[in-house]
Amino acid sequence: MNPAPEERLLGEYRLKELVAENTVSTTWLAEQTSVSRLVLVDELRADQSGQKEAFLANIRAKAAVDHPLIGSVYEAVAGPGPCYYAHELLPGVTLAMREATKQRLAPARLAYLLRRVSEAHLQHETLGQATSPLGLEAVRQDEHGVVRLENLAIAGPRAPEQSVRDIVHLGSALVPLIAAEQPGATRMLTVCAWMRGEGIDAPLAWDQVRDFCMQIEHQLADATSSLTATRAGISARKKQPVVLIAVATAVVGLGIVVLASRMRPPAPSAPPRVSLPDAVNVVAGDYPTPDGSAESHRGFRISAHEITIGEYAGFLEILAILAKDGRERTFDPAGQAAGKTSHEPADWPAQLAAAKANGVWRNQPVTLDCPVTGVDWWDAAAYAEWKKARLPTQEEWFAALHLEVKTPAAVPPGGWAPVTAQTSDRTPAGLLGMAGSVSEWTAKPAINPANPLGEKLWVVIGGSYLKPGSNALSREWTADRSLRRPDLGFRVVFDPE
Numbered sequence: 001m002n003p004a005p006e007e008r009l010l011g012e013y014r015l016k017e018l019v020a021e022n023t024v025s026t027t028w029l030a031e032q033t034s035v036s037r038l039v040l041v042d043e044l045r046a047d048q049s050g051q052k053e054a055f056l057a058n059i060r061a062k063a064a065v066d067h068p069l070i071g072s073v074y075e076a077v078a079g080p081g082p083c084y085y086a087h088e089l090l091p092g093v094t095l096a097m098r099e100a101t102k103q104r105l106a107p108a109r110l111a112y113l114l115r116r117v118s119e120a121h122l123q124h125e126t127l128g129q130a131t132s133p134l135g136l137e138a139v140r141q142d143e144h145g146v147v148r149l150e151n152l153a154i155a156g157p158r159a160p161e162q163s164v165r166d167i168v169h170l171g172s173a174l175v176p177l178i179a180a181e182q183p184g185a186t187r188m189l190t191v192c193a194w195m196r197g198e199g200i201d202a203p204l205a206w207d208q209v210r211d212f213c214m215q216i217e218h219q220l221a222d223a224t225s226s227l228t229a230t231r232a233g234i235s236a237r238k239k240q241p242v243v244l245i246a247v248a249t250a251v252v253g254l255g256i257v258v259l260a261s262r263m264r265p266p267a268p269s270a271p272p273r274v275s276l277p278d279a280v281n282v283v284a285g286d287y288p289t290p291d292g293s294a295e296s297h298r299g300f301r302i303s304a305h306e307i308t309i310g311e312y313a314g315f316l317e318i319l320a321i322l323a324k325d326g327r328e329r330t331f332d333p334a335g336q337a338a339g340k341t342s343h344e345p346a347d348w349p350a351q352l353a354a355a356k357a358n359g360v361w362r363n364q365p366v367t368l369d370c371p372v373t374g375v376d377w378w379d380a381a382a383y384a385e386w387k388k389a390r391l392p393t394q395e396e397w398f399a400a401l402h403l404e405v406k407t408p409a410a411v412p413p414g415g416w417a418p419v420t421a422q423t424s425d426r427t428p429a430g431l432l433g434m435a436g437s438v439s440e441w442t443a444k445p446a447i448n449p450a451n452p453l454g455e456k457l458w459v460v461i462g463g464s465y466l467k468p469g470s471n472a473l474s475r476e477w478t479a480d481r482s483l484r485r486p487d488l489g490f491r492v493v494f495d496p497e
Contacts (some may be wrong), residue, residue, distance in 0.1 A: 010084055011077055012085035013041050023050050023241045024055065030151045032074075032086065039074060043084040052083055057145035057155035059085045065129065066387075068318045069120040071151040087151065092142030093497070098177060099136055105177050107184030108220040109145065109460045114174065114191075115213035116147040121166065122206045126275045129156045146321055168203050169309045171195025182451040191216070214356070243256050274367070276311075276419055279399060279494055280430050287370065287399035290461075290475060291449050295395050302392055303491035306440060307383060309355045310368030312375070315383050319343060333381040343382050346374030346484040362486055364465075371489040377481035378460060380441045380490035389492035391443040394459045394475070396493055401472055403429035408472045411435040416465040416487070435472040438489040439464040448477045450459040455479075460488065 010014045013030040019040065020027040025048070030041040031373055044055045062085075063073040076085035078183040095113075099106070105113070117139060124131050131152040138150040171192045178188050191212045197203040204212070252484075286294050302350030322328050328341075345351065345370035347361075354361035355368045377391075385391050392400070401408050405427050413436025425436045457477035463470030464487035 001134065010043065010082055010131050011075075013039065013084075013086055015041065021045075024051050027090070030086070038089050039083055039086045040089050041086050043082060052078075053143060054243070055083060056497060058153075061129065061153040061155045062087070062151045065124075065151055067120055067123045068314045068321075069116055069147060070123075070149050073151065073323055090140045090148045090150065092140035092146065092148065093139070095136035095139045095174075095177060097175070103177075104179035106182050107188045108217060110174065110178060111184070111191075111213040111216040111220070111494065112145070113139070113141055113147050114170070115210050115217065117170070118206045118210035118213065121163065122157065122210065124153065125163055125206060128158045129153050129241055131162060131166075132157045136171065137260075139346075143323065146324075156315070158232070163206055164203055167195050168197065171197075171203070185230050187216050187219070216265055245391070268298040276308065277430060277432070280304050280403070281496065282396070282400050282403065287395075287402055289395050290398045290473070295399070297396060299397060299496040301494040301495075301496060302396065302431070304430050305423075306371035306438055306489040306491050307380075308369050308419060309352060309366070309372045312383060313352060313368070315386050316344065316348075318386065331382040331385040333378055333385065336378050339380060343375075343379045345372060345379065348374070364416055367418045369420070370416060371419075371433065373416075373438055373486050373489050374484045375441075375489060376484050377441050381443075383490075384492045387492055387494075389494045391441055391490060392493040393444055394442045394446060394461050397440070397442060397461050400431060401434050403427065403431070405429075408434075411472045413463045413471055413474065414465075415439075432489075435460055436463045436465055436470070438462075438487050439467075439470075439474070439476070439485075441488070441490040445476075 010028075010030070012029075012033050013035055015030050017029040019029050023045075025042050025044055028041045028043065030039055031037070031459045039189040044052060048055075056076070059073065059076045063076065071088040071090050074086040074088065077083065097103075106209050117134075121131070121134070123129075123417075132154050136151060138152060140150075142148075142150050143446060168437050171194070175189065175192050175304045176187050178192075180189075180194055191204075192208065192214050194200055194212075195209060225404060280303075281301050282297065282299060284297060284299040286296050289295050319328050319331075322330055332340075351361050351366070351374065352371075353359075355370060357379065358365075358367050360366065398408075401411075405411060411427055411434055412424060414433070416437055417423065419432060425430050425434065426432050427434060439460045440462050445458050447456055457479050458481055460476040460478060460483075461474070462472060463474045466485075466487040467474070
C-alpha cells in the first residue's frame with residue numbers, strides 16, 4: 001500500500017494509504033476523524049465523471065444489504081466535487097492471503113467457513129441482489145474464526161447463473177486450502193467436487209452446500225461419527241427420501257466412490273425455506289385504537305411476521321462479534337439493568353439447535369423460520385435498535401391489523417409454525433400471526449381499560465398458540481418487562497421508505 005499524498009481529507013475521512021485502484025475508482029485506507037475509526041473509502045476517479053450514475057447505483061445496491069456476515073456501507077457522498085463512499089474495514093485475513101502463503105485450514109474450520117459464505121449468498125439469492133464474482137479475496141476470517149465477506153452487491157437484477165458461477169469457482173479455489181492430512185479432508189474434497197459438478201448432474205446449489213457443510217461440522221464434532229457427506233441433498237431436491245450412508249472410502253483420484261456399509265432409516269425431508277415477506281406499509285391517516293377511539297398516525301412500515309429464530313440468531317452473532325471489543329451492550333435500550341448482560345432467549349441453545357435440525361422443541365415442530373420466543377421486552381427492543389427499527393405501539397399494531405379488515409376478531413388464528421406462503425393466520429394486507437402464532441411485545445405502557453385507575457403497564461398484544469380461545473383482539477398487561485414465555489415474541493416497525 002502507498003501513503004496518500006499529504007494525507008488528503010475527503011469530508012471527515014483522512015486518506016492514509018492507497019489500497020487498490022481500477023479504471024473507475026480508487027480505494028483508500030482512511031480514518032474517520034469524528035470517531036477515530038479506520039474505514040475503507042472508494043472514490044470515483046476524477047477522469048470518470050461519466051460513470052458517476054453507475055458508481056452511485058452500485059453504492060445504493062451495497063447499502064441495501066443487511067446481513068451480519070457482509071460488510072456495511074457507512075456513508076456515500078455524491079458531490080458536487082468528489083464522489084465517494086465509506087465502508088467497513090473487515091478484520092482478519094483473506095482466503096487469498098492464506099492460499100498465497102500456503103496456509104491450510106482444518107476441514108472442520110473450512111466447513112464452518114463455507115457454510116457461512118453459503119448463508120450470506122443465500123441472502124443475496126433470496127432478495128434477488130446481483131453480485132460481482134465471489135473470489136477468495138472477498139472472504140475474511142479472523143483469529144477467533146469469525147467469518148466476514150466483502151459487500152459484492154451491484155446494481156441490477158440477479159441472474160440465476162450468478163450462484164452457479166460462484167459455487168463452481170469456490171469448488172476449485174478452496175481445494176488448495178484443505179489440510180489433506182486431517183480428519184474430514186476427504187469429505188470436504190467430495191463437497192468441492194460436487195460444487196464443480198463432478199460426478200453429479202449439476203453443481204450444488206447454495207442451500208445444498210450449506211447443508212453438507214453443517215453435516216460435516218456435526219460429524220467432525222462427534223469423535224465417534226463415521227458418516228460422510230452423501231448425495232442425500234441432491235436426491236432431496238428431486239423429492240426423494242434423504243438417506244445417510246456410512247462410508248468406507250471416498251474419492252479415488254478425481255472420481256467419487258461411495259461404498260455403503262449400512263443404511264439408516266430415511267430422514268424426513270426438511271420443510272422448504274422461503275423468502276420472508278417484506279414489511280407492510282401503513283399510510284398516514286386516522287385509525288381505530290384497541291380502546292374504541294381513533295388516533296392519527298404518520299405513515300410507517302410494520303413487519304409482516306414476527307421476528308424469526310433465524311433472524312434473531314443473526315442479531316446474537318453480531319453481539320458476539322461486538323463482545324470481542326467490549327461493545328456487546330451497543331444496542332441495549334435505555335434503562336436496561338446492569339445485571340442483564342445477555343439477550344439470549346430462554347432455553348436458546350435448545351431452541352436454536354432444534355430449529356437448525358428442523359426438529360422438535362417443547363413438543364412443537366420448529367424451523368429457523370418459526371417466530372423466536374422466550375424473549376423479554378429488553379431483548380425485543382435491542383433487536384429493533386440493531387435493525388434501525390423500533391417496537392410498535394399497541395395503537396400502531398392495531399392500525400396495521402385494520403388494513404383491509406372490517407372485523408379483526410374474525411381473523412383466523414394459527415399455530416406456532418414457520419412463515420410460509422401457506423400460513424393461514426394472515427390478513428388481506430399480508431400480516432401474519434396477528435391472531436395466533438405468538439403474542440407480541442409493544443413499545444410502551446398503557447392503562448388497562450378494565451382498571452382505569454391503575455398504573456400504566458406494558459402491553460402484550462395478539463393471540464398465541466398456547467391460548468386457543470385468543471384472537472387478534474387479545475391483550476395482556478404486565479409490570480414485568482423481564483417476562484419470558486414460550487409463546488411470546490415480537491415484530492418491529494420501520495419509518496416509511
